Amino acid sequence: MYNLDQISNAAAQLTGESLEGARQRLGALQHFDQLIPAAWTAQALLESVLVSALGAVTGQTRPFGVRETKPVAEGLVLRVERSEDVHALFELLPYQPKRGPWRGVRGLVVQTDTKRLRFGFRTWVYERSWRAAEPAVWVTGPHGVDLPALLAAYEERIRMAGHSTQWDPQRPEPGPRRREPAARSLVRQLSASSAMGSALLRRPRLWDSLAGYAGVRMATQMTDYGLDWILERQVAGPQFDDARLIEVLTDRVVGCGLRLLDHACGAEECTVRLAPRPGTWDWRGVLTVRSCKAASLPxxxxxxxxxxxxxxxxxxxxRPNTNVEGPDRGAQDHDGVTIQLTGVPHTGGMHRDDLSWVAEQIAAVWTTQGLVAAIILARDRDGWIGFRDPGQPSWATAPVPSTVEGWRRLRIAPPPGELWSLKVSDDAEAVAAALADARRRFDRVFLISRNDDWPWEEHSLGRLTDARILVHRAEPYERHIPLPAEAVMLTPAESAMQWRQQELGRWTSKRPLTGMLLVNPATLDVQPDDFDVAVENELARYGTPVLGRFPANRAIAHGPGLSPHPPTVLDPQTEQPTHAQMITAANALAHRLWPEAPLTTEPTEAPDAPVAHPANVP
Incomplete structure (x- = not known):
C-alpha cells in the first residue's frame, strides 16, 4: 500500500542521509506518521547546544555546515562539511582559565570514538530517565580530516595557554556549587525551547532545497515566555519560496509540526513566524525565519x-517539478461528501479515540485509491495540561503566543491520494465552517464529534453531513434463550429486538442514521450466515441497517514513545487488523454508501524513480 522509496525520499531530502540508509531506518518503524523522530529531552538539549554554535559560523556552503544528519537509537550522527565547523564545536568545550569564570558550556564533554567525536553531557546537567539513553551526538568530518588529531591540537593549545580542560568524561567534575544565572548559562537558556533547536538540526537540508539558497545564519533571543530561534536566510533570485517553507515547517510527518503565527512578505524581505501548539514541553519559543535578498553576483x-x-x-x-507558489487548495472544488461517525453515549460504547482510529483507517484505504480524504476532530480543549511544565524557565512571565490549528497531513500517500486531519473546537460555528471548507478541499471527509446527538438544532443534518453512521462493537446475534427445561429458539425478528435492547438500550437517535458499522473483535472475523443476514434485515426495519463490519484495533494507549495514530494501509503490516481486512471492510462500506460508484481495489502506484541525494546536488 505504501511506497518505501517515496517515504525514504521524503525523509532523506531533509536529513541528507543516503537513500539506502533512510530505507533501512524507516523499514524498522511500526508507523510512518513521523519519519524524522523527535529527540528526547536531554538529547534535544545537547543538539540545540551544538546547533547554536554551528548556526553562527560564516562562510558555510551548506546550512549550518552540515551535509547529513542521521537519527539513530542512541542519538544523532552529524556529518559536517568543513574543519572550521568542527572548530566552532570546540569553542563550546568547557575549560577553567587561570583567572576568572569558566569558559564554554560547563558539563559538555567530548571523546574520540575511532575516527569520530562523541559529544555528550555530564550526568548532573540533565535529569536522567530509565526510558532514555544518555544523550550523544557523533560528529564526522570531511573526507581526509583527522578529527581526533584536531581535538588533540585544540586541547594542547588550551593547555599551553595555562588553562585546565574539563571536557574529558573520564575525569570526574562535580559541577558548580551554585546554579549559574540564566543570562550566563547557555544550557539554561536553551532548555526552554531545546526541542525547536533539535528539530532544526535534524532537518538541515530543508534550507538549500528552497529556491535561491545563498546561506543561513541562526541565533537565539530570550523572551518573557522562553527562548526564540531567529534564522536569517539569504535568498538569490526573485522567489522567497516561502509557501513551501511554511508547508514543511508545519508538517508533522517530516517537518517540525509548528503552527503559522504570522507571515509578511515585501519586495526585499519576507518574515515568517511560527509557534508550537499549546502545552508542548521544551517548545517555549517562536521560530522566526527572515528571508532577505542577497547581492547577486555576475x-x-x-x-x-x-x-x-x-x-x-x-x-x-x-528539472524538478516543484510548486513554488505552494498548494492552492482554496481554488479547488472537490464537492466532497461528509460522513459523521458517532457512538452510543454509555459505558461500553465506542469513544472518540476509537472512532477517530476507525475513520483514519478507512480514509487511508480510500487515499491509496487516489482520493483526497480528511478527518475532522471536534475537541473541547487543545493542548491543555493539568500540571506545570517542568521546562518552563524561571524568567518566563507570559504564555507562548497562541496559534490556530490548521490542516495537517497524516501520512505520505501514493499520488494523487492525500490524507489530512483538522482539529476544531466542539461548537456549532467551528464545525460547520470546517465542514464547508472540507467539502471544497477533499473528496471524502469524516467528522468525529460528540458521541451523543448534536445539541445544535439550528443546523440541519443535511447541511452539515451527508451520512451519519453509528459505530458499535459487534456482538453475536442471540439464536436461543436458555431455560431450565429447554432452550427457546428465536426468530430473526426476535433476535434483532433482543440485540437492540442489549446493545443500544433505551438510546434512540434524535437524528436519522444512515446505518451502523459494526467493529468485529479480533477473535471474530467471520462472515455473517443466513441467520445473521435475516437479523440485519430486521434491524434495517428499525432504522439501523448494518452497512458493514470493520476489524477491531488493539487497546488504545497514550504516552511517550507511543504513536497517537492507528496502523493503516499506509503503515507496515500488523497482525490485527491486517491490510487485507481494512481494504475489504472499507470497500464494502463505500459500496453500501455509494452503490453506483465504481469500486477501486488497486492502489495508485507512486513513482519509483528515486530523488537525487541532496549531498550530490551542486
Whole structure:
C-alpha cells in the first residue's frame, strides 16, 4: 500500500542521509506518521547546544555546515562539511582559565570514538530517565580530516595557554556549587525551547532545497515566555519560496509540526513566524525565519528549488517539478461528501479515540485509491495540561503566543491520494465552517464529534453531513434463550429486538442514521450466515441497517514513545487488523454508501524513480 522509496525520499531530502540508509531506518518503524523522530529531552538539549554554535559560523556552503544528519537509537550522527565547523564545536568545550569564570558550556564533554567525536553531557546537567539513553551526538568530518588529531591540537593549545580542560568524561567534575544565572548559562537558556533547536538540526537540508539558497545564519533571543530561534536566510533570485517553507515547517510527518503565527512578505524581505501548539514541553519559543535578498553576483547561476516529496513535488528527468507558489487548495472544488461517525453515549460504547482510529483507517484505504480524504476532530480543549511544565524557565512571565490549528497531513500517500486531519473546537460555528471548507478541499471527509446527538438544532443534518453512521462493537446475534427445561429458539425478528435492547438500550437517535458499522473483535472475523443476514434485515426495519463490519484495533494507549495514530494501509503490516481486512471492510462500506460508484481495489502506484541525494546536488 505504501511506497518505501517515496517515504525514504521524503525523509532523506531533509536529513541528507543516503537513500539506502533512510530505507533501512524507516523499514524498522511500526508507523510512518513521523519519519524524522523527535529527540528526547536531554538529547534535544545537547543538539540545540551544538546547533547554536554551528548556526553562527560564516562562510558555510551548506546550512549550518552540515551535509547529513542521521537519527539513530542512541542519538544523532552529524556529518559536517568543513574543519572550521568542527572548530566552532570546540569553542563550546568547557575549560577553567587561570583567572576568572569558566569558559564554554560547563558539563559538555567530548571523546574520540575511532575516527569520530562523541559529544555528550555530564550526568548532573540533565535529569536522567530509565526510558532514555544518555544523550550523544557523533560528529564526522570531511573526507581526509583527522578529527581526533584536531581535538588533540585544540586541547594542547588550551593547555599551553595555562588553562585546565574539563571536557574529558573520564575525569570526574562535580559541577558548580551554585546554579549559574540564566543570562550566563547557555544550557539554561536553551532548555526552554531545546526541542525547536533539535528539530532544526535534524532537518538541515530543508534550507538549500528552497529556491535561491545563498546561506543561513541562526541565533537565539530570550523572551518573557522562553527562548526564540531567529534564522536569517539569504535568498538569490526573485522567489522567497516561502509557501513551501511554511508547508514543511508545519508538517508533522517530516517537518517540525509548528503552527503559522504570522507571515509578511515585501519586495526585499519576507518574515515568517511560527509557534508550537499549546502545552508542548521544551517548545517555549517562536521560530522566526527572515528571508532577505542577497547581492547577486555576475555569472553565478541562481540555485533552483529541489523537489520535496513530502509536500507533493514530483521529479522529472530535466528539472524538478516543484510548486513554488505552494498548494492552492482554496481554488479547488472537490464537492466532497461528509460522513459523521458517532457512538452510543454509555459505558461500553465506542469513544472518540476509537472512532477517530476507525475513520483514519478507512480514509487511508480510500487515499491509496487516489482520493483526497480528511478527518475532522471536534475537541473541547487543545493542548491543555493539568500540571506545570517542568521546562518552563524561571524568567518566563507570559504564555507562548497562541496559534490556530490548521490542516495537517497524516501520512505520505501514493499520488494523487492525500490524507489530512483538522482539529476544531466542539461548537456549532467551528464545525460547520470546517465542514464547508472540507467539502471544497477533499473528496471524502469524516467528522468525529460528540458521541451523543448534536445539541445544535439550528443546523440541519443535511447541511452539515451527508451520512451519519453509528459505530458499535459487534456482538453475536442471540439464536436461543436458555431455560431450565429447554432452550427457546428465536426468530430473526426476535433476535434483532433482543440485540437492540442489549446493545443500544433505551438510546434512540434524535437524528436519522444512515446505518451502523459494526467493529468485529479480533477473535471474530467471520462472515455473517443466513441467520445473521435475516437479523440485519430486521434491524434495517428499525432504522439501523448494518452497512458493514470493520476489524477491531488493539487497546488504545497514550504516552511517550507511543504513536497517537492507528496502523493503516499506509503503515507496515500488523497482525490485527491486517491490510487485507481494512481494504475489504472499507470497500464494502463505500459500496453500501455509494452503490453506483465504481469500486477501486488497486492502489495508485507512486513513482519509483528515486530523488537525487541532496549531498550530490551542486
Amino acid at each position: 555569472h553565478v547561476p541562481v540555485p533552483g528549488p529541489r523537489p520535496l516529496t513530502a509536500i507533493g513535488d514530483r521529479l522529472s528527468v530535466s
